[in-house]
Amino acid sequence: MSDFFHWLSVNRATIAAFLIILLLITFVFSIVIGRRLSAIRDKDEVFGDPERTKGGWYWAVCGVSALLLIWFYFSWGSARAYFPKSANELCQVAKLHDAVSPINAALPSGSRYFKSTTLVARNSEQLRALRAGFPVAAFSAAEGTEVESLFDELHGLIGIYSDPDKQDPESNSKLASLVDEINGLSGRLRDGHSGYEPAPEAASQSAWGLTHIEIPLLPETARGALFDKVANDAQGVAKNFLKARNAPPAAVDAIADIRARIDVLAAGAAPEGADEAALKDRNNFIKSLDRIFKRLDDGTIFPAAALDGVDDAMAGLQQATQSAKGFGLRFVESGFMPGGSIIKSRTQCTEQGSGRWLPKPTDVVAKFGLLANPDLEAGGGFKGTPLFWWKWLPIADVVGFFTPDWIADVIPGEFGRHGPDGNFEPNLKDRVLAFAQGDVPMGHVPMFAGHIWDSLFRVLVALALGILLGVPLGIFMGVSRFFKSFFDPLIELYRPVPPLAWAPLILTIFGIQDDGKIFLLFMVAFAIMVISARTGASGTQLSKIRASHSLGASTGQILRNVILPNAMPEILTGIRIAIGVCWGTLVAAEMLAGTTGVGFVENVARTVSDYELIWVTILIMGLLGLMFDLFMRWVIDKSIPWRGKG
Amino acid sequence: MKLVKSITAAVAMGLGSSAMAADSVNVAFFLEWATPNLIAKADKVYSEAMGVDVNWTDFSTGVAMTEAMLAGDIDIAYSQGLAPFVTAIQQGAPLKMVGVAVVYEANDCFVRNGIGIDASNASELEGRTVAVPLNTMADFSFRKQMSALNVDISTMEIVDQAPPDGAASLADGSVDMACIFGGNSAKAAGEVGTPIMTADEKKAADIGSFDVVSVTESFATENPDLLKTFMEITEEANGAWIGSDAQLAMVAEGAGMTVDQTKNQLNGMSFPSASEQLEGYFGKDGTAASAAASLGLVFSDDSDGSAIAKTIDGSFLK
Missing domain, CATH: 1.10.3720.10 (MetI-like)
Structure with missing residues (x-):
């Protein structure tokens, strides 16, 4: 029996495939019957007659099958039934997407603006705000002019970073080699997946949604293996991209100069007569200035023109990804996985969107079967109680529940004590108490549990x-x-x-x-x-x-x-x-x-x-x-x- | 063909837009949970240092934090409980642990006064009724303490009760022991009961709790610099903590508690520095992985410790 359930559980995707076809047939068939019968009755019924609501089982069948079909569709049950490998393939695509996401996040093709643009805008704005709120009382006049020129130099530093002519050649060549690497990835994707083999360990992986691992990570198809390999290499490319720094010679000089000037400012004392609040303002101001400078000195701002190549290459990679997915996978993704996508976490891939919070009908039935199993030892039931079963209920418990304990107390006499020979002989009072507490065996009755x-x-x-x-x-x-x-x-x-x-x-x-x-x-x-x-x-x-x-x-x-x-x-x-x-x-x-x-x-x-x-x-x-x-x-x-x- | 093209375009856009440079960072935190970085939060040090707007949202449970992170509304959960983090990982959520926020004494289980049970005769708890908020750190602590005291919990009647309800039931005498988290409930339970294990006994039995800093995978890969700065500022705030009255007042205000409550709570908490975390928690065979794995085993029979270890990443502390 349990083998049969196991077989059902393992083949749930195939069963779902049959069920969906059956439901579709039922759905269409019930509409046909319903329309035909309505046409017959139409002539001898008056609108508003309560008799009209009698019968109509076919519409009930139609409603239930429509509901189940919608459930299958939005829980991605139909995707799993007819394209069981697609989730694993999309998981490999998600790996690639995940690997290049640091690059995408810094480029217009992924997030509308260059990260450099955002940084320039944000830091300039913060410099402006800091300049406007300069606490005059906390600094001497000489320091005031010094701060003014510091601000100019910081703005100048942003300018140096943004100027393509001043960009250091090393970072330029690094970006160029990044472009080559990304194009290389795109090329491999465009070449297709012939020659790729799924990992041998993948054969022993559980199928989509069978165990607590929803979608196993290892690629199970040649196409998946292609994406897996490319994603693996893309991680290295993304790492290189994150390491790339813009260090123009002019900027290096400016950074050293600004660093020294901020240090001098920090070491300097507040002017005579400055109160405690002014002192605090002074410290906070220098701290804020230092913080903005620290964000600028690590060379994460590149000229927009320098990143155009990478941006184009990433757009190319995006297209190559789509073409490598092939029509089939794109069709499944957009047509059969409504309201979400497959994303990768550390230990597995998971469904996102309605696939996540709406479990598939077959999975719910399987879970129900697991709970309904009355054999607690075999993992059935929930928290040590079966879902619906029966047990032997001691009659004494019921009697004990309805009999109050004080009945024993009102009987004259004392409760028994243990004798010197170490024995305890219960008297009447003790027996009544045992009865009232449900300790007297009175047989069992079967009862639901x-x-x-x-x-x-x-x-x-x-x-x-x-x-x-x-x-x-x-x-x-x-x-x-x-x-x-x-x-x-x-x-x-x-x-x-x-x-x-x-x-x-x-x-x-x-x-x-x-x-x-x-x-x-x-x-x-x-x-x-x-x-x-x-x-x-x-x-x-x-x-x-x-x-x-x-x-x-x-x-x-x-x-x-x-x-x-x-x-x-x-x-x-x-x-x-x-x-x-x-x-x-x-x-x-x-x-x-x-x-x-x-x-x-x-x-x-x-x-x-x-x-x-x-x-x-x-x-x-x-x-x-x-x-x-x-x-x-x-x-x-x-x-x-x-x-x-x- | 046009249809196919427009569908692919829509899909491509859908994929593209999910990778966004952050112009604001959303952080989840708990009220009534006094941590020194509440001062940094109030002083807006985070947003200044990270250069982006940092929005703080308070949550009532760690599970809700997970849900919000999965929905994309939260990037960083500061001091999510280990229990909700591990259960989220077991459900395949794309989250990772990047730091230890707070180390605190394991939650107490209060035995009702007057029934004459303490650590020395704890086995008398067998067959009795216990209130436990299931699948929380208090549940974990309950199981750990009972196994340390050699009590067979399968004989107990375990009642799932939220801490305030558990404390009330303990006072009414309908349960004999209540496992509690949260300051107010613990105080109420302490009126009518006594913790079965003292702080030292718990420490000796190696029963402790810690809250983690968890982030979504996508935030960590797309904005490693922001995450690093967040951890740095937290580290700075913890380092600057000297427990002065001014600091206490600020934390109390941020946490929504009185100064006394804050002081009491902070007594039982410690905030490991980045180097302590790297050494003790995130190193090879560190506490983070082993605690997460053992907690996973407690709550689910199909937990794989090595899988949880993959979601633990101390690199943002360096």
């Missing part, structure tokens, strides 16, 4: 309590002046409070066990049930009540046989709404003190950004809510068939 059951249990108990208490109260509020006036302010005061607002109190009042969570859900269900029962009861037609009254019905009979059936549609609708809202509150309730439950699983999954797990919990809650709703629709159909026909 697991996260889903725990959540279900909380919702069902809360709902049952809400119905049992809310419906009678609501009906009485509908028929009795006392009940209406007495409870109305209370109910209306607490009803609009969002359930989450109670959360901080619940923990302190009830502690961490189930009762607090159930109470929170009960608060939600109760208000809804009261309101719906009351609306239903007060909506009873007076003529019906008078008729039964004149036929001799007692108060109880009127309540049971006239008012309750009349309120039934409202009550059942109330239950439907209450179930929905209870599920909605469940995540918050289980966040208070999480031990088990679907909401707990989601809360933990959130802390590790495990999107597959998050989607599994979302789908579980959605499907359970849907099942409840279908069940309630069935109940409504069976119990109040007269609804909507009055």
Whole structure:
């Protein structure tokens, strides 16, 4: 059995490929059927007739398959199904992109401006701002003139760097050789991938999205190997580019001069009579000046003309990359991976965009299968609890839960003590205490267990309590002046409070066990049930009540046989709404003190950004809510068939 | 063919625009986390030295920092917890650790007063209920301390609770031990409980925590100079820390705490210098890699320590 699941898991991409085709066929087919049947019925139906909404399963099929297709598409599930190697190839392209990104970041082809341009603009602006804020009081007059000329020299330094005529020949030849290297890379990309071999170790890599490594790094195709090799060499080129410095002879002299002048300024003393604030200004000013100078002296500014060659070469590399990708890969990337791209991190490549936060349907099912496995030893379940299973529940636990311990205390006599022979003989009082604490073995009953059951249990108990208490109260509020006036302010005061607002109190009042969570859900269900029962009861037609009254019905009979059936549609609708809202509150309730439950699983999954797990919990809650709703629709159909026909 | 051309052009633009020279740097940090570089932040030393606008955004969790970095809104996360960093790496996030921001005492687990359990009879904790904020540094610390005290945690009922809730549950008596992070919650838990291990015992058992400086891969490759300057300024700010009243006041204001709270918090923290980090944390067999790997093993069974080590890069400290 587990071999079969393993086979399913490994072949999930192929299975998805079949599923997608099946879904497409279903989608088209259901539309065809739907249109044909609509055309037939069109003639004998009137718009607005509620009968028109009956049936129509084909539109449900159409809707579900459309949803699944959209899910497959935006989670990149269709890309993986039909182009399983494309992610690995794009990962190699991402490696190249990653390798040359330091060069791209410094050039207009990558980021609109030369980095040098940005540096010139930014540093000049900061020099100007510093000059404008020169603290005159903190410097002597002679120093003031000195600072003025320093500023001029710093501006001059920027000018020297930017002047192509003054550029040092060494850096020029370095840039020229960089251009050659980049063109060499482009050439290799243009030559194509014939002759390249994927790495032999790549064969043992896991496929796309099978393990926690989403897209393994080693190239699996010849095209990938080409990009991998080129990316590897591009790293060296990028390193050389980052090392390239512009050191014109004129700049070297200017730097030495400015350095000396700033040092003199820093060593100098403030003029006589300068107060502490002025002293601070002086220090800050020199520090700021020094900081800007330090950014200028390392020769990262090049003349724009000197970098044109590199810029052209990088644009060429970009084109070569596109052509080496080939039409197929470009098509897959733009057509099948919507809303993102594949990027490289240190240990793997990952999907970015909707592919990241929207896991593929098949992956979600696989994750669900893993969680649903009740064999905890084999890695099933979540945090030591299965998803939905059963266990032997000791009856004593249930008895112990309902029997208070003080029963033992009120029995006359003393609790037993151990005798001198080292034995302990329990007396009646001890036995009662053991019974009340659930320590007396009374056999076992099979019981559901697991996260889903725990959540279900909380919702069902809360709902049952809400119905049992809310419906009678609501009906009485509908028929009795006392009940209406007495409870109305209370109910209306607490009803609009969002359930989450109670959360901080619940923990302190009830502690961490189930009762607090159930109470929170009960608060939600109760208000809804009261309101719906009351609306239903007060909506009873007076003529019906008078008729039964004149036929001799007692108060109880009127309540049971006239008012309750009349309120039934409202009550059942109330239950439907209450179930929905209870599920909605469940995540918050289980966040208070999480031990088990679907909401707990989601809360933990959130802390590790495990999107597959998050989607599994979302789908579980959605499907359970849907099942409840279908069940309630069935109940409504069976119990109040007269609804909507009055 | 025209369609294909325009599609390729769009793709090329999409690829090109992701490599941008930064004209502003976005840094994530925590409020209520007193670090000396808050002074440099307030004095705008960072933006002056880096020559770009430095925008600081405060976050409430390290996971949120990761999400913001992946969305491209944050370049540098200052003092992200080791736990969220490692879980991000395990999810394949393109991040790397470039420095250690703060070294601090491991989070405490408070045993409720009056149940008579301390380090000497810690095995009595087996079978009891414990509040732990799962997948945080407090969780890591809890597991480390329990294994140091030979307590089998599989017998415990572990309740996932945020620190304030855990402290409240400890006070109510619904849990017997609560593992806590954060100053205010720890203070509340300390009212009704006692840490199971003292600071010295934790140190002796080699249980410690540190926060990291993490950056996106793309920021590190595209703007190594800016990153280097950022680390330099942080180093300068840490070096300039003498704990004077004026400094305390500034840090307290930056962190949004009172001066007393700040002082208390800073007592348990240290800020290793670049050379200390290179020697102790980022060298061969350094603490950074080993701690990350062991933390990865705690939170996930398929953690590969060597993979996490690849995302640790001390070169920006030099």
